[in-house]
Amino acid sequence: MLRQKQFVKKTKSGKVLKVVKEHYLRDDIWCSAEACKECEHTESILSATPSTNKLFPLPHYIIPDTNIFMNQIDVMEKSQINNVIVLQTVLEEVKHLSLPIHKRVRDMISNKEKHFYVFSNEHHRETFIEKLKDESPNDRNDRAIRVATKWYGNHIQNLKPKVSVVMMTDDAANRSKAIADGLQAVSVKRYIEALDNTELLDMISDAKELDDGQQMIYAEHLSPTHLSGGIKSGKYYQGKLGISSHNYLEGTILIVGRENLNRAVDGDIIAVELLPKSEWRTTPTGVVIDEEEEKEEEESLKAEQTAAASNEDATMTDASVSSDGTKTDTPQPCGKVVGVIRRNWRQYCGFIDRKSVHTPAGSSAPINVLFYAMETKIPKIKIRTRQAHSLLGQRIIVSIDSWPKTSRYPIGHFIRSLGDAGDKSTETEVLLLEHDVPFHEFSKQVLSLLPVEGENWVVKPEHFNGREDFRSLNVCSIDPPGCTDIDDALHVSSLPNGNYEVGVHIADVTHFVKPGNVMDQEAASRGTTVYLVDKRIDMLPGLLGTNLCSLRSNVERLSFSCIWELNENAEIVNVRFTKSVIASKASLTYEEAQNRIDDERMQDDITKGIRTLNQLAKKLKQRRLDMGALTLASPEVRFNLERDTQDPVDVEMKELKETNALVEEFMLLANISVARKIYEKFPDSAMLRCHPTPPATNFEKLEKAVARMGITIDHSTSKTLSESLDNAVIPEEPYFNKLLRIMTTRCMMQALYFCSGSLTVPEFKHYGLATDIYTHFTSPIRRYSDVMVHRQLHAAIDPSISYGGELTDKEAMNELCGVLNHRNRMAQQAARSSVELFTHLFFKNKVEEEEGYVIRILKNAFIVLVPKYGIEGIVYASAKVPKNASTEGAPAAQPILVYNTETDSLQSTEPLDEGQAPKVQIQLFQKVMVQISIDDDLKGGGEGGMRQKLKMDLLKPWIEGISVHGICNKDDPEAHAVTSTADPTAPLLNGDAPRKREGHSKGKEEQKRASKRSRV
Known part of the structure; x- marks a missing residue:
């Protein structure tokens, strides 16, 4: 049945247009209940024998409303909640309200064990309803949910075995109307209570019970309309709040104190109003504070929990606290948060503050306790739990639900326990979660796209189509010890004209990972392989990363090659790119390659080639340094782990050899050469990488410190900075120069991926490498950016390649760059946190x-x-x-x-x-x-x-x-x-x-x- 709806609208130019919308209603939309004989579904989703509980002893399907998904998504994800009918009305409303939650709902729908079925009630003739006059969209949607619930109840009433339908909503008015219509309706809390599951009860988001609703502690946030107008007029400033890592009451937009932060949390997009000049102070960054433990707070929690033993509705009274700042003679502008434009709340790992638990062990009454996030930038979170004593000593996950103006702390709920604090595996999971690192197992859908031959896959004759045969070349790889995901390999050979042919051969990941399929989507979501002290979180399934794509020795592998002709001065005469097949002759560690260089008795072709590459690499490096490339440093260490327990038994500084620089120089040269090629083909959508010039203010304290030692730092260009670092030597203190380079590294800006159409050409520059253009091409096994660059390079060299919008869509590429920058940053932080964890284990x-x-x-x-x-x-x-x-x-x-x-x-x-x-x-x-x-x-x-x-x-x-x-x-x-x-x-x-x-x-x-x- 076709329905049409007509209306008129006025365009910006003043024209009046008649708009006709068509809406199709159908009779053949299935209910998907397994026992239903009326519907002609071939593969049902809803089980014939769904769950029961004390409240609903009859097997039943659940139909939640929108707010159940929005506010109780953690409960809905648990295995105890299954056989759920997700109405089209609800799914569309969730998508409009929150894309992250919508994705989580879609993930539940795709999980066959959950039995979640999407019912298109808006296209079913018997469940579609018109919006009534003077009816709000929300009321219309609530009515649509009740209508669909009633239809389902009538449709399945004669099923054998017998099954009923339960509507789940926390809206009391909606529940009352449903019951008045003869429907079964229940709140999520009552439903979970009937399951007798304490963990699930703690997961219920119930902010009202945690908010005392009395004393106003914080100022009211301004409305979106007011904020928008204020930002446009310049009265308010918009920005992303970044909290100091040493002081959680300080924000990087010069916001100091709990009152001025006004319920904003690290990562929130906020609107700020400048304070009067009389309230300005010195830039607060640089004050270290620990979490304060006020006596008033402890007494409040103790009194509340005593009352909770006999009254579940006990609440807590909070007191406001301001931070103390340090003033000097040079006040800086300070501001206060007047509104939150977009929240950045997520799940947080941490622990219950033991001092906030005052009830005797064994009490089952729910009490309010305080939760500390491991990330010190996050304020304490107030949660309600029946498991306070059993959760002490555990790492747990908590989510924030709200932060009312009457609550001193944000209000959240318990999600799950990770395990005992101090346990290595638990703490590793914590750091992965805290840094938003996807570490779940690869799904069956992803694994199904791997070659059916598995480890027995080999290069076949058809793979040579469009590829050059480099199997006879003396190709070798040089990597850290224990490396199994070998992305790159090298070769060199002499040419008749006295020049050299040098090749960088990179694993051809894109042969296995096709654009848009689930493996590609998973790799794009992960963004990068994450390297921890004791393990690796792979971007690609192990069969690819450590086997079929890895350029191991003595096996034929598919590669993407960058081939130069270089003269004796390591200057590029010409360069070309080609897909290829190689057979590496040796997989060497840096030390093994260095030993070959140093041992003059070794005169085989591989060793001679490495020596030639080393000489060319030195010339490449010197030319880069002459152009102003920086040589910086970081205090990197390597843990030696005990074989069985993987506990750290020793620590040593990472030692860099000539062969480290050898590989680095040719990888840099390949990345630069590829960047020029893909930018030539895709001037508006090439995936590039820039390193912004650091502002002069970043060097102020460093300049002042070294000036007292008679040393000058000139950072006007990367070349002058490089020369300053080379000259900054104190003979009696050999470590000084490295220390200065470490501190200079911290003055730098973060290198970023970007879409070429989003920046001007001068902004392409990579400050640290002193090159006008740069990208990542050489590590597609562990970086998704390189996968995209491979696709763009292939399209650039082969006119027969047809590529979709993914390579030319500037907006999509820009969005992808944002995701990859986030994943890259989180991976670096996770790696540092892993080192910190093992440092703690070492010093225990x-x-x-x-x-x-x-x-x-x-x-x-x-x-x-x-x-x-x-x-x-x-x-x-x-x-x-x-x-x-x-x-x-x-x-x-x-x-x-x-x-x-x-x-x-x-x-x-x-x-x-x-x-x-x-x-x-x-x-x-x-x-x-x-x-x-x-x-x-x-x-x-x-x-x-x-x-x-x-x-x-x-x-x-x-x-x-x-x-x-x-x-x-x-x-x-x-x-x-x-x-x-x-x-x-x-x-x-x-x-x-x-x-x-x-x-x-x-x-x-x-x-x-x-x-x-x-x-x-």
């Missing part, structure tokens, strides 16, 4: 004393880098309070060192002793001695509880109230009674020269040992 039950260097000065602390372990830690500038000391009524710890804005240093204002220099000073690059241990708070006894923190205590210079006695001389106060004076003319890297006191004769020997240890 250990106390180490090592040299370190001050790499950042904060307002009330300083950060120390310990080169031997590649770790950083915070040393506070306040007096230490004994861990078990009673602090009731005691004033807060007073700072011993105060921040000096002019010198960007921490210093004392009082002389240490009569006759000594008046100040102790902590400055950038200063060498210090620290004691490293783990502040293991997994038992929840300490502040916040349940966090393992790297603890770094100052040994030298000795600062009363801050420094600690070393483990070797803890009973000998004189051994550590070394004071420190700040001599502005002394090299800062040596720190403050220790003044030897009477009875202390170790100064020179200690300095010698310290100098030796610094050469790591």
Whole structure:
């Protein structure tokens, strides 16, 4: 049946158009119930024997309304909720309200074990309804859900075995109308209570029960219309909130304090209004605070939970708190959040604060407790749970539901437990979830697209069509030890004219991963392979990544080759690109390749080729450096793991060899050459990679620090910066130059993928590599960006290739670049978190004393880098309070060192002793001695509880109230009674020269040992 609806609309130009919409209604839309004989479905989805519970003892199907999916999606995903009819009305409304939740609903629908069926009620003649006059769209949709529920109940009433239909809604008015119509209707809470499942009950999102609804703590957020107008007029500023990693009450848009943050959470898109100048202060970044533990809060929770034992509806009264900032003579503009344009809430991993649980063990009453996210940028979250005691000591996942203006904390609900805190597998899962790393197993749909031959797949004659045969070339790969996903290989051969043919051969992943199929979609979603200390989260199924695509030795593999003719000076004479077949002659580690170069007795063709490539690579590198390419550094370490337990047993610095640079140079050259080619073919949609020029402000503190040492940093261009770094040498401190390069790295901007049509040509520049254009081509096994570049390159060299809109759609390419930038950033952070986790495991039950260097000065602390372990830690500038000391009524710890804005240093204002220099000073690059241990708070006894923190205590210079006695001389106060004076003319890297006191004769020997240890 065809229905038509006519209406008129006015265009921007003023014309009036008549619009006709056609709507088809059908009689043949199936119910999909397995026992139904009336419908002619060939493959039913709804089971003949769905679940029952105490409330509905008859087997039944569930029909949820839109808000059930929007607010209770975590409950709906559980296996106990099955045989669900998803109405078209609901699915379309969810899609309009939230694309992420819509995707989760679609995932449930595609999961056959869940038995979720989409019923097209808007196209069924008996379930479609017209919108009534004066009826709101929401009321119309609620009525449509009731009508569809009634039709289903009538349609299946004669099924054998007997089955009923239950409408699920948390809207009391909608429930009442449904019951009045003779339908079965229930709230999600009552339905879950009938299942007798405590975990599911805790997962119910019920913000109203957690909000006291009384005292207004925060200002009302402005309406979207008001915000839009204010942003257009310039009254308000729009931006993404980024919270300080050291202070969760600070935002990067110069927002300080709980009241001014006004319920905004890290990652939210917010609208900000500038405060009056009288309320401006110094830029707050640089103040370290821990989570405050107010007595008022504890008493409130204790009283509430006592009441909860007899009354489930007990609520909590919160008190507002403001952060304390540090003022100087140069106030900076500050603002306050007046509205949230788009929330960035997600699921958070963390733990229940032990101090917030005051009911006796064994109580089953639901209580309100506080949840700490592992990510310190996130505020505490208030949740309601019946499992408080059993969840203590567990890592759990919590989701935020709302943040009313009357609630001091956001309100959320429990989702699931991950396992015991401190367990390596649990903590690894936590860091993957926290960094949004997809780590689920590849689906059957994805795996079904792998070659049916499996590991027995081989190159066949038909694969040579359109490919060059390079199997006779002396191709070899050079990779880290243990590498199984070998993306790239190299060859070199001499040409009759005295030049060289050099080839970079890259795994041809696109032969196996076709555009648009489920494997391609999965790879695009993952974006990149994630490398953790003890394992790898692959972007592609292992059969491809470590076998069929991997360019292993002595097997034929498909590749995409970049072939240059280079002269003796490593200058490109010409370049071409081709699909190919190779048979690598050797898979070498960097060390094995280096040994071949160094061992003159080895004169085989592979070794000679590696030597030639090495000589050419040196010339390529020198030319890059001459153009201004930067050589930066990072404190990278490698853990040696115990074979069975995979626990760390040793740490060593990563050593780079000539062969590392050899491979790097040719990969860089290939990426640049490919970038030029694809930009030539796709000027508006080429996938490229840029590295923006860092702003001058990024170098201010670094320039000031090295100026005191007689060193100048010129960052006007990458070339001048490179020359400055090369010249920044202190002969007596060989580590200084590497330390300076590490700190310069932190002044850089993030390199990003971008679509060529979204930036101007000058913005294509890669600052660090000093090249005008760049992309990623050489690692398609582990980076999806390279897969897209392979497709664009293939289209660029082969006119017969037909490519869809994916290669030319600028908007789609731009969106993909945003996803890949996010995945790349998260992968890097996950890798760092994995190193941090294994560092904690390594230092468990250990106390180490090592040299370190001050790499950042904060307002009330300083950060120390310990080169031997590649770790950083915070040393506070306040007096230490004994861990078990009673602090009731005691004033807060007073700072011993105060921040000096002019010198960007921490210093004392009082002389240490009569006759000594008046100040102790902590400055950038200063060498210090620290004691490293783990502040293991997994038992929840300490502040916040349940966090393992790297603890770094100052040994030298000795600062009363801050420094600690070393483990070797803890009973000998004189051994550590070394004071420190700040001599502005002394090299800062040596720190403050220790003044030897009477009875202390170790100064020179200690300095010698310290100098030796610094050469790591």
